[in-house]
Amino acid sequence: MTRLAQRFAHLHLRSGFSYGYGVATPWELAGAAAEMGMGALALTDRDGLYGIPRFLQAAEEHGIGPIVGAEVSVESGGHLVLLAQGVDGYRSLSRLITSYRCSSEDRRSPLCPLPTLLEHAWGLICLTGAIPFGHLPRLVLSGRGGEAKRFLESLGEAFEPEGVYVELSDDRLAGSRRRLGRVARFAEGNGVPVLATNEVAYLRPGDHRLHDVLVAASNLSSLPGPDYRPTDQLWLKPAAKMEGLFGDYPEALKNAAAVAERCAGTVRLTGRSTCPQRD
Numbered sequence: 001m002t003r004l005a006q007r008f009a010h011l012h013l014r015s016g017f018s019y020g021y022g023v024a025t026p027w028e029l030a031g032a033a034a035e036m037g038m039g040a041l042a043l044t045d046r047d048g049l050y051g052i053p054r055f056l057q058a059a060e061e062h063g064i065g066p067i068v069g070a071e072v073s074v075e076s077g078g079h080l081v082l083l084a085q086g087v088d089g090y091r092s093l094s095r096l097i098t099s100y101r102c103s104s105e106d107r108r109s110p111l112c113p114l115p116t117l118l119e120h121a122w123g124l125i126c127l128t129g130a131i132p133f134g135h136l137p138r139l140v141l142s143g144r145g146g147e148a149k150r151f152l153e154s155l156g157e158a159f160e161p162e163g164v165y166v167e168l169s170d171d172r173l174a175g176s177r178r179r180l181g182r183v184a185r186f187a188e189g190n191g192v193p194v195l196a197t198n199e200v201a202y203l204r205p206g207d208h209r210l211h212d213v214l215v216a217a218s219n220l221s222s223l224p225g226p227d228y229r230p231t232d233q234l235w236l237k238p239a240a241k242m243e244g245l246f247g248d249y250p251e252a253l254k255n256a257a258a259v260a261e262r263c264a265g266t267v268r269l270t271g272r273s274t275c276p277q278r279d
Contacts, residue, residue, distance in 0.1 A: 023211050030062040033064055036238045040064060041066065044070055045070055049070055056068075067263045073111050074117070080129050080135055087123075096119075114151075118157075121163070126163060128164070164192060165192070173229075195259060196253050196255075200234060203235060205233070205235050
């Protein structure tokens with residue numbers, strides 16, 4: 001199922017979006033975002049672009065600027081979020097996902113080698129993944145600062161200037177503010193801008209129980225399931241709520257708005273396919 005990634009101002013990026021299974025439809029989420037006065041919304045399915053056609057249609061109907069992206073599972077653990085800045089970025093993302101999905105041994109849980117990701121950076125903006133599951137936060141929070149720094153350097157070489165952002169997110173679980181602070185300080189110490197995101201898997205806080213059932217069902221497991229997260233915070237939050245969560249990080253909010261301006265509405269699909277003509 002698709003997962004809409006909401007980011008701030010009026011984009012709420014993500015994960016994405018990281019990493020749930022959507023309870024609400026793209027039409028419901030785009031409609032709710034429009035009612036909240038948001039100007040942009042991102043869809044970042046995990047390791048795919050499944051929901052993009054419906055998402056683009058829903059965004060157009062509700063006057064929301066659509067941001068096309070995907071959450072990429074990295075071979076060495078965690079994930080990254082890639083956002084297309086235009087058709088070239090969409091092509092890069094399509095080629096990347098096709099490449100690592102076709103070469104992965106487990107098609108249900110494909111993993112992308114870092115060199116493959118770096119080869120397909122053209123036209124894309126890279127976010128380092130939500131806290132604590134993103135690839136970079138996993139390194140930082142486990143005390144592997146040197147490895148995290150080298151990883152950031154490799155991203156900086158592959159993506160264009162102002163194409164890499166350290167993602168800040170808060171699922172409101174115990175210790176979430178401490179983890180957020182550690183990641184933010186690491187970004188500041190390495191001169192990489194931060195960007196505030198809000199993962200959206202359902203429309204309202206009360207929908208989280210249904211979301212948990214869907215996650216368990218998708219994994220063919222009993223509750224709570226292997227991907228269970230004891231939080232009800234993966235809902236579409238209004239701007240005032242996001243400002244409250246990230247009031248200590250105003251640059252992260254400004255950068256989210258700036259990325260929205262660069263990406264929203266830049267990918268348009270006609271809905272038609274063209275096949276070779278027979279002689």
